[in-house]
Amino acid sequence: MGIVSPGFFGRRRAANPDLPPGQYLTEDFPVLSAGPTPHVSTDEWAFEIVTETGETTRWTWAELGALPLERFTVDLHCVTKWSKLATTWQGVSLDTLLAGVETSAEYALAHSYGGYTTNLPLEDLLDGRAWIATRYDGEPLDPEHGGPARLLVPHLYLWKSAKWVRGIRLLDEDRPGFWEGAGYHSYGDPWREQRYWGD
Numbered sequence: 505m506g507i508v509s510p511g512f513f514g515r516r517r518a519a520n521p522d523l524p525p526g527q528y529l530t531e532d533f534p535v536l537s538a539g540p541t542p543h544v545s546t547d548e549w550a551f552e553i554v555t556e557t558g559e560t561t562r563w564t565w566a567e568l569g570a571l572p573l574e575r576f577t578v579d580l581h582c583v584t585k586w587s588k589l590a591t592t593w594q595g596v597s598l599d600t601l602l603a604g605v606e607t608s609a610e611y612a613l614a615h616s617y618g619g620y621t622t623n624l625p626l627e628d629l630l631d632g633r634a635w636i637a638t639r640y641d642g643e644p645l646d647p648e649h650g651g652p653a654r655l656l657v658p659h660l661y662l663w664k665s666a667k668w669v670r671g672i673r674l675l676d677e678d679r680p681g682f683w684e685g686a687g688y689h690s691y692g693d694p695w696r697e698q699r700y701w702g703d
């Protein structure tokens with residue numbers, strides 16, 4: 505028998521099953537932005553989906569507000585290793601927004617006021633897994649966290665959840681966004697620890 509007995513590692517505190525590998529829990533809500541916070545008033549705000557053929561569907565703030573607002577509670581996982589569990593949001597499902605959009609594209613590139621971009625497969629925006637979120641914890645979304653509206657795709661690392669989102673382009677071919685072009689993983693599944701290229 506070695507110096508470390510077989511039971512030794514088993515005496516660690518039980519891992520939280522909601523915490524992906526390499527992550528730690530945080531109670532506060534850190535702000536991570538690659539640049540200054542753009543301040544977009546709801547009067548000038550609009551969101552558009554542009555298909556691979558250039559068909560554009562556009563919603564003003566009032567038009568977005570007329571769509572069904574869902575309340576959802578999700579866990580957030582940032583690639584810098586903090587996770588915040590059970591956060592409550594309100595937003596419009598991408599299923600609702602994409603319902604009337606005709607496309608055969610497989611990829612999506614979200615883009616934001618301020619120039620940020622991030623890519624993901626179109627199917628990851630469907631089936632109740634992605635929202636244009638306008639409220640956090642019962643209040644209008646703070647500008648620091650992406651207000652008036654941000655994309656929220658909580659099953660992927662949080663860099664995929666574009667703050668100050670202004671549109672989504674549907675593409676036949678995958679195109680890396682801001683962080684994906686700088687060495688971060690193209691897909692970013694926190695449960696498979698897909699942080700960087702090659703993970």
Ligand SMILES: Nc1nc2c(c(=O)[nH]1)N[C@H]1C(S)=C(S)[C@@H](COP(=O)(O)O)O[C@H]1N2
Nearest residue numbers: 534535536537538616620649663665666667
């Ligand atoms: N437009 C924009 N969206 C963004 C970012 C950014 O810099 N600009 N940072 C991303 C990263 S790396 C993370 S971890 C989350 C942070 O969201 P939070 O500031 O609300 O915690 O936003 C993501 N969305």
Ligand SMILES: [Mo]
Nearest residue numbers: 536582583663
């Ligand atoms: Mo991040």
